[in-house]
Amino acid sequence: MDPLVSIIIPCFNEEKYISGILEDILNQDYPRELTEVLVVDGMSSDGTQAVIRQYQEKYLFIRLEINEQQFVPFALNLGIRRSKGEVIMIMGSHAKYPPGYISVLVKALIELNADNVGGVCVATPAEPSTRARAIAASLSSPFGVGDARFRIGAGKRMKVDTVTFGCYRRSVFERIGMFDEELLRNQDDEFNGRLLKNGGVIYLIPEVRILYYPRSTIKGVQRMYYQYGLFKPLVASRLGRPATIRQMVPPLFVLYLLSFLAASFFHPVFRIVFISVTGLYLLLDIVFSLRTCLRERSFRQLLYLPWLFPLIHLSYGWGYLTGIVKFIIFRKKVKGVKTSR
Numbered sequence: 001m002d003p004l005v006s007i008i009i010p011c012f013n014e015e016k017y018i019s020g021i022l023e024d025i026l027n028q029d030y031p032r033e034l035t036e037v038l039v040v041d042g043m044s045s046d047g048t049q050a051v052i053r054q055y056q057e058k059y060l061f062i063r064l065e066i067n068e069q070q071f072v073p074f075a076l077n078l079g080i081r082r083s084k085g086e087v088i089m090i091m092g093s094h095a096k097y098p099p100g101y102i103s104v105l106v107k108a109l110i111e112l113n114a115d116n117v118g119g120v121c122v123a124t125p126a127e128p129s130t131r132a133r134a135i136a137a138s139l140s141s142p143f144g145v146g147d148a149r150f151r152i153g154a155g156k157r158m159k160v161d162t163v164t165f166g167c168y169r170r171s172v173f174e175r176i177g178m179f180d181e182e183l184l185r186n187q188d189d190e191f192n193g194r195l196l197k198n199g200g201v202i203y204l205i206p207e208v209r210i211l212y213y214p215r216s217t218i219k220g221v222q223r224m225y226y227q228y229g230l231f232k233p234l235v236a237s238r239l240g241r242p243a244t245i246r247q248m249v250p251p252l253f254v255l256y257l258l259s260f261l262a263a264s265f266f267h268p269v270f271r272i273v274f275i276s277v278t279g280l281y282l283l284l285d286i287v288f289s290l291r292t293c294l295r296e297r298s299f300r301q302l303l304y305l306p307w308l309f310p311l312i313h314l315s316y317g318w319g320y321l322t323g324i325v326k327f328i329i330f331r332k333k334v335k336g337v338k339t340s341r
Helices: 018-026 048-058 071-081 101-113 131-140 170-176 187-197 218-239 245-263 269-295 300-303 305-329
Strands: 005-011 033-039 064-065 086-092 116-123 167-169 202-212
Touching: 005 018, 005 071, 005 101, 018 033, 018 048, 033 048, 033 071, 048 064, 064 071, 071 116, 071 170, 071 187, 086 101, 086 170, 101 167, 101 202, 116 131, 131 218, 131 269, 131 305, 167 170, 170 187, 187 202, 187 218, 202 305, 218 245, 245 269, 245 305, 269 300, 269 305, 300 305
Parallel strands: 005 033, 005 086, 033 064, 116 202
Antiparallel strands: 086 167, 116 167
């Protein structure tokens, strides 16, 4: 018999997107009588709650929950505690889901005897502009995001270190605890790292493809990746190690730039090394920018891609180094901004 599935949707000021995800859920082929949807709103100041209430009045399996703490990990934990499902599925409001999303992931979770499964998150332009298309392309490129399989995809189902919008067994939370509420970003990375550390298994299900709408402004991307990097040292400190090796590349690159640039003023050898390695990076930047333009069939994206890639790397790397100083060395309390999933 199919299990009861509880879908948790954290949101804040998502009037533009929230009806889209609720319609996607209504169009799923999984039985509605075995589905409950908890939309956990962080005190939105726009019309998000009004939209949710309209759906709640019409569909009994959809309900609005209020997250007075406003931040994502509180929303996740509140939703899990108030849910009843044997399977906990987290979904983000900035995304579009295929009709078989729930059924395929639940079946995979059971067949693979996994603790968490998830699909490939395909970055999709939030608007038709060249800038938005370039942002989406950069977030789907191995040069932009490394070997994160949930972003670049895979040819077959495979064990991975993390997935986005996880589909978990409820027993996982009973066994290893809830999401870390101090981590305003990267709480799923820490949780999945903790899950693996306790013998859990995570699978990527590549035939499930989620269309994710990233931020459509350069400033939004910069801020997002800075925050991703900022909280990674806290994740590493919780786990006792970095969650993955790829997460260390941007901060090491920024550290290299700062140290060798400074050293180049004192000795020509350091100057040569700095120019050589930086030149190689810029050459790769141009090559991958051109390859991405060919893939996207849009050379207009060359207006953005050659500096979007460095922006992602440097924002993440600088955020990571800042996080080490703030949270690890000086042990400052975590502060953040309200974010949607």
